[in-house]
Amino acid sequence: MIxxxxxxxAAMLVVTATVASLAVYGALFIAPGDPATLLIGGxxxxxxxxxxxxxxxxxxxxxxxQGYWRWLSAMLHGDAGQSLTYQDSVTHLITxxxxxxxxxxxxxxxxxxxxxxxxxxxxxxxxxxxxxxxxIVTTTLMAVxxxxxSVLLIWWLSVQWGWLPAYGAGAGLTGRLEHLTxxxxxxxxxxxxxxxQVTRSAVRAELASEHVETARxxxxxxxFVLRKHVLRNAAGPLFSVSGVAVAGLIAGCSIVEQxxxxxxxxxxxxxxxxxxxxxxxxxxxxxxxxxxxxxxTLVDVITAGLDQRVSLEGAS
Numbered sequence: 001m002i003x004x005x006x007x008x009x010a011a012m013l014v015v016t017a018t019v020a021s022l023a024v025y026g027a028l029f030i031a032p033g034d035p036a037t038l039l040i041g042g043x044x045x046x047x048x049x050x051x052x053x054x055x056x057x058x059x060x061x062x063x064x065x066q067g068y069w070r071w072l073s074a075m076l077h078g079d080a081g082q083s084l085t086y087q088d089s090v091t092h093l094i095t096x097x098x099x100x101x102x103x104x105x106x107x108x109x110x111x112x113x114x115x116x117x118x119x120x121x122x123x124x125x126x127x128x129x130x131x132x133x134x135x136i137v138t139t140t141l142m143a144v145x146x147x148x149x150s151v152l153l154i155w156w157l158s159v160q161w162g163w164l165p166a167y168g169a170g171a172g173l174t175g176r177l178e179h180l181t182x183x184x185x186x187x188x189x190x191x192x193x194x195x196x197q198v199t200r201s202a203v204r205a206e207l208a209s210e211h212v213e214t215a216r217x218x219x220x221x222x223x224f225v226l227r228k229h230v231l232r233n234a235a236g237p238l239f240s241v242s243g244v245a246v247a248g249l250i251a252g253c254s255i256v257e258q259x260x261x262x263x264x265x266x267x268x269x270x271x272x273x274x275x276x277x278x279x280x281x282x283x284x285x286x287x288x289x290x291x292x293x294x295x296x297t298l299v300d301v302i303t304a305g306l307d308q309r310v311s312l313e314g315a316s
Contacts, residue, residue: 005304013297020289021075024282025068057082058279071282080283085275090283094265100169101253101264104180104187109246111188112195116245117238119192120199121231124207134200138193146252150186150259157182167261183260187252191245198241202234209233236303243299247292 037051054060058081059067074081080090123134144152158166170179206212207230215225254266261267265284272280 006301009297009300013293016293017290020293021072021286022068024285024289025071026064027282075283075286081279083272083277083280085272085277085280090280093268093280094283094287097263097265097268100176100180100262101257101266103169103176104183104253104256104262104264105246105249107177107180107184108188108191108249109242111184112192112245112249113242116192116195116242117199120196120201121203123196123200124203125226131200134196138196141189141193142197144190146186146190146255147259149189150183150256153182153186154259169262169264180262183256183262186259187249187256191248195238195241195245199234199238202237203230206230206234240299240303243295243303247295247299250288250292250295 059070062070071081078091080094082088083090083093086093119134119138123131154166157163164182165179166182168179170176212225212229215229216222253264254270256262257264257267258270265287269281269284269288272278272284
């Protein structure tokens with residue numbers, strides 16, 4: 001059963017990535033007017049010779065499927081084309097910035113999973129005032145948009161208190177940790193609250209389950225009941241929602257990188273879209289979709305490995 005589940009998820013990953021690549025490449029031709037004028041940008045009428053050169057360089061006169069296959073084949077071989085704005089290869093632009101984004105996403109993931117699971121477990125086990133406070137705080141944090149949290153953190157912890165820098169990614173491990181703390185908090189806050197809420201619900205559901213009541217009735221010490229019957233059975237949903245949260249960071253990092261002046265691929269995507277640098281936008285859009293879907297697929301597969309009921313439900 002688990003083998004069929006993994007095979008089906010892998011097939012879905014390939015189909016989703018293929019459809020996404022078609023949509024990303026097709027957006028160039030859906031836009032009104034000549035795609036070459038979008039690549040040039042600017043408000044003045046373009047030079048006809050320049051238009052002709054861009055048509056030749058980007059194969060805009062080729063049939064759609066032929067051009068799509070040429071572009072996709074180049075992407076699969078690591079050639080994402082040339083940026084007209086930055087006068088550099090798109091691959092070099094991405095590789096020079098992807099380290100900052102990866103560090104930011106990893107940092108935010110730690111801030112989501114560790115405090116989120118801890119707060120949710122605390123609220124479920126303690127109940128009473130502690131449960132109420134955690135619920136109120138997490139519900140409030142879930143309602144705060146990422147860009148609003150970014151502004152609040154910059155004003156409060158950087159401008160008012162001067163505790164942490166609010167611009168740039170820093171250099172070295174210590175410098176990156178110092179510069180990326182505020183961006184990671186801004187990126188993680190809403191997802192941390194969401195993970196805490198799901199953890200609370202999952203742990204409370206396990207506490208009320210029949211096998212936990214049976215274990216307590218048999219006189220098993222409470223710490224063993226919590227570790228072996230409650231937390232272990234709640235691990236599947238917790239891992240699943242944590243994986244979704246980490247995948248969501250990939251889409252949300254653009255706002256944070258732009259707000260904090262981080263030279264990452266999220267900020268590059270926004271800047272390239274504003275400058276109509278479609279070669280960069282196409283490559284980053286496809287990479288973002290593929291990474292997002294891949295992470296979710298891996299989460300589904302690992303969750304099925306932890307909980308065989310998931311694979312059985314998927315097979316049915």
